Amino acid sequence: xxxxxxxxxxxxxxxxxxxxxxxxxxxxxxxxxxxxxxxxxxxxxxxxxxxxxxxxxxxxxxxxxxxxxxxxxxxxxxxxxxxxxxxxxxxxxxxxxxxxxxxxxxxxxxxxxxxxxxxxxxxxxxxxxxxxxxxxxxxxxxxxxxxxxxxxxxxxxxxxxxxxxxxxxxxxxxxxxxxxxxxxxxxxxxxxxxxxxxxxxxxxxxxxxxxxxxxxxxxxxxxxxxxxxxxxxxxxxxxxxxxxxxxxxxxxxxxxxxxxxxxxxxxxxxxxxxxxxxxxxxxxxxxxxxxxxxxxxxxxxxxxxxxxxxxxxxxxxxxxxxxxxxxxxxxxxxxxxxxxxxxxxxxx
Amino acid sequence: xxxxxxxxxxxxxxxxxxxxxxxxxxxxxxxxxxxxxxxxxxxxxxxxxxxxxxxxxxxxxxxxxxxxxxxxxxxxxxxxxxxxxxxxxxxxxxxxxxxxxxxxxxxxxxxxxxxxxxxxxxxxxxxxxxxxxxxxxxxxxxxxxxxxxxxxxxxxx
Numbered sequence: 001x002x003x004x005x006x007x008x009x010x011x012x013x014x015x016x017x018x019x020x021x022x023x024x025x026x027x028x029x030x031x032x033x034x035x036x037x038x039x040x041x042x043x044x045x046x047x048x049x050x051x052x053x054x055x056x057x058x059x060x061x062x063x064x065x066x067x068x069x070x071x072x073x074x075x076x077x078x079x080x081x082x083x084x085x086x087x088x089x090x091x092x093x094x095x096x097x098x099x100x101x102x103x104x105x106x107x108x109x110x111x112x113x114x115x116x117x118x119x120x121x122x123x124x125x126x127x128x129x130x131x132x133x134x135x136x137x138x139x140x141x142x143x144x145x146x147x148x149x150x151x152x153x154x155x156x157x158x159x160x161x162x163x164x165x166x167x168x169x170x171x172x173x174x175x176x177x178x179x180x181x182x183x184x185x186x187x188x189x190x191x192x193x194x195x196x197x198x199x200x201x202x203x204x205x206x207x208x209x210x211x212x213x214x215x216x217x218x219x220x221x222x223x224x225x226x227x228x229x230x231x232x233x234x235x236x237x238x239x240x241x242x243x244x245x246x247x248x249x250x251x252x253x254x255x256x257x258x259x260x261x262x263x264x265x266x267x268x269x270x271x272x273x274x275x276x277x278x279x280x281x282x283x284x285x286x287x288x289x290x291x292x293x294x295x296x297x298x299x300x301x302x303x304x305x306x307x308x309x310x311x312x313x314x315x316x317x318x319x320x321x322x323x324x325x326x327x328x329x330x331x332x333x334x335x336x337x338x339x340x341x342x343x344x345x346x347x348x
Numbered sequence: 349x350x351x352x353x354x355x356x357x358x359x360x361x362x363x364x365x366x367x368x369x370x371x372x373x374x375x376x377x378x379x380x381x382x383x384x385x386x387x388x389x390x391x392x393x394x395x396x397x398x399x400x401x402x403x404x405x406x407x408x409x410x411x412x413x414x415x416x417x418x419x420x421x422x423x424x425x426x427x428x429x430x431x432x433x434x435x436x437x438x439x440x441x442x443x444x445x446x447x448x449x450x451x452x453x454x455x456x457x458x459x460x461x462x463x464x465x466x467x468x469x470x471x472x473x474x475x476x477x478x479x480x481x482x483x484x485x486x487x488x489x490x491x492x493x494x495x496x497x498x499x500x501x502x503x504x505x
Contacts, residue, residue, distance in 0.1 A: 274413055274448045275351055276358035293449070302351075303448065306414050311449035 272296035274303075274311060288317055352412040356382045359451055373456045383408040386422075387456050391500065392464040396492035397425070400500025404459065405435075406452060416446035419455060424499035426492040428466045428477035437462070438472045 271278050272295050283296040293312025295303075300317075303309070309316050360382065363375045372392075378384035385406035391397025403422040409415040419442055421435035429438040441450060441458050450458075471477025479488040 275355050277354075299448070302414060306411075309447075311447040314445065314447055 269294060272299055274299035289313060289315070290318075291315070352408065352410055353382060355413055356408060359453070362451075363453060370453070370457070372460060373453065375452055375456060383410070383412075385417075385452055387452070389456055389460055391496060392460055395464050396489045397427075397463050397496050397500070400496040402463075402500050404456065406455075408452075413448040413450070416442045416450070417452060417455060418442075419459065424495055425463075426473065426476055426488075426495040427463060428468045428471040428473050428480055429462060431472040432475075436472060438467075438470055 269279065272283065273293075274295050275298065277296060277298075279294070279296055284294065286297055286300070287294060288300050289310040289312060291310060291313035293310050295311065303311065304317060356377075360377050363377075372390040374388040376386050376388075378386070385408065387404040387406065389402050389404060391400040391402060401423075402425060405420055405422050407418040409417065419437055419439075421430055421437065423435075424432070425435075426432065430436070431438075437459065439458060439462055441447070441455070466476075466480060468477040468480035476488060476491070479491065
């Protein structure tokens with residue numbers, strides 16, 4: 001921390017030329033193997049990472065640079081994954097900067113938390129810097145803001161890795177992540193900065209809450225069996241209800257029908273031709289007339305109450321509706337009995 | 349009431365969807381009342397009604413589709429099964445042979461078929477029926493063509 005802040009304060013105070021000088025200085029330090037080793041180190045310390053989660057999240061609010069940072073994060077990630085040294089210059093420099101940060105310090109998340117302190121507000125920075133006996137004056141405010149942003153970058157990446165690593169563990173408990181962050185937020189690194197703690201906590205709660213339910217949803221969705229009406233259901237899965245109604249269709253082929261109705265009667269209609277409402281499974285297994293004209297039970301009942309003739313062949317419905325299927329479920333059996341009793345009433 | 353409204357609404361959507369499916373039929377629902385429809389049908393070719401456009405008025409009962417819609421010609425037509433003054437149509441499917449499976453669209457198709465194949469044995473227009481029953485095809489055709497030209501064709505000049 002000391003060397004870090006010192007190096008920054010020693011760099012030109014004007015932020016734009018400082019950027020340029022930093023780029024030059026840090027691009028020289030870039031060594032991929034070193035980076036990877038550092039990353040391993042970082043990952044091994046989940047606690048530190050977690051702490052950074054809240055630090056990172058804590059800086060989200062009201063920072064206009066957040067979107068830029070997000071882009072940089074992505075480029076950083078790519079850069080680390082590919083292992084090539086050349087991605088866009090800025091991202092590189094940033095990551096190098098952080099490696100150097102962690103290099104100069106025991107990786108106990110002290111840097112990031114103190115950096116965040118600077119990030120959150122000038123006062124908090126002075127708090128943390130005073131406790132860490134840093135000589136960073138008020139002129140380092142702008143610098144630390146930059147640093148805070150960079151810190152976010154590195155943290156973000158590490159957090160993403162860590163989250164991916166123990167995703168399955170955390171999926172089970174939506175609050176686990178939260179709790180961890182909470183307790184970590186209250187004990188950040190070396191100095192218990194109350195402002196930082198509260199900041200990190202509050203915003204972390206805000207930010208992690210939408211995240212966790214998403215993960216849980218994913219988990220539940222993955223272990224749930226496909227439902228017939230599931231939109232994510234693969235098309236290749238056979239439709240059980242359709243399969244069950246196929247024998248009825250086959251059966252009807254031998255029985256003929258009214259010529260003008262035949263085209264629509266051969267394929268089981270998806271909707272009742274009378275009321276145009278969708279046929280459910282009970283309806284589509286209901287075959288009230290030998291001609292093969294299908295309709296929903298509701299319309300069948302209404303027709304029985306009126307003239308009692310099949311709309312397809314105009315012959316009066318028989319008392320006994322044709323047994324559509326031998327293997328109907330209990331529910332449809334009762335409805336069929338009901339329909340039969342209705343037709344009995346209509347006849348008598 | 350509710351069922352008939354739902355069914356008519358679905359028929360309306362069907363008509364909108366398949367507007368181009370049957371170019372001989374234009375089925376339009378009344379703007380304010382879904383139980384009132386009008387249809388424009390083209391006279392079938394190779395009949396005296398060819399080239400004419402005939403307007404039909406549908407009055408749909410609340411028991412629809414269990415009860416048939418009441419249909420009549422608004423355009424004058426010389427046809428044995430259509431009342432010359434009222435436009436009433438004598439068609440079995442609009443009476444006792446109605447089936448709830450029929451739609452307004454299919455009724456229009458049936459009426460077009462009736463125009464091409466008159467039934468002189470159950471006439472509403474006795475003059476027309478008598479001409480056909482007496483075998484005076486030429487007389488019937490010239491009369492029907494004259495009325496088609498007078499009533500169902502755009503006025504020239």
